[in-house]
Amino acid sequence: MHKKPQKSRSKPYFCFDENLQFIELNKKCNKYARFESFVKLMKQQGAKDEQAIKECNKADKHIITHNTKDFKQPASNIKVGIICVGLNSEEDWIPKLIKVFKVLPKHENYYYKTIFIANAITIKDRETDDIRVL
């Protein structure tokens, strides 16, 4: 049996970590992107960092997390984009994330990117090592 070719995505698809702030994110940013929790994707809670990255990559869903350490440098075969939020308050980071969504509106814009949101927004291309600051 032939698998149906996957429709190209326009809006980016993200999987978010087990954190209450992502409820607010879903409400405020659903016009820019689609969100799903790690738990719903993996059908299990409490997944290890590496396992979560692998599953999101398999499902072609970018990742958004508050873990700024282990998600920063994924293995080279990881294609999906990773957004690491380094700010504690959603009032601070959600507007910055909206800025990212406006600059990178499509799903394919995030491939091989690691985006670090702190006081500045840093976008690193993991393939070329190019760094762009918004």
Added chain:
Amino acid sequence: MLNKILFPEGDVIPQLPIDLQTEFPHIITDQEIHAGWPHIKGTRILAIDIFRAQVKGYSFSKMIMDFKEMGITVSEKELLEAFRFIVEWLRLDAQKASKISE
């Protein structure tokens, strides 16, 4: 010292007192989950996030509902333990800091 727990700088994790690890059975650390930050056992929910949400006025029942929406099952007992864990950690940290300054 308090800032390092509530507002960690970079990737550095403050030292966790050993007493805390036995006193709060539902709160554990695992190097492969959030770089070893204390979280609720069987989840990826950080204890510090529960503390922050409580301080902001987020009730436990609302947290349980919101986590359920995300597909996560967590009990009020575990949330309360996460909150108490951070309170105790902050207390021990402040105590340690005052001893050093003496």
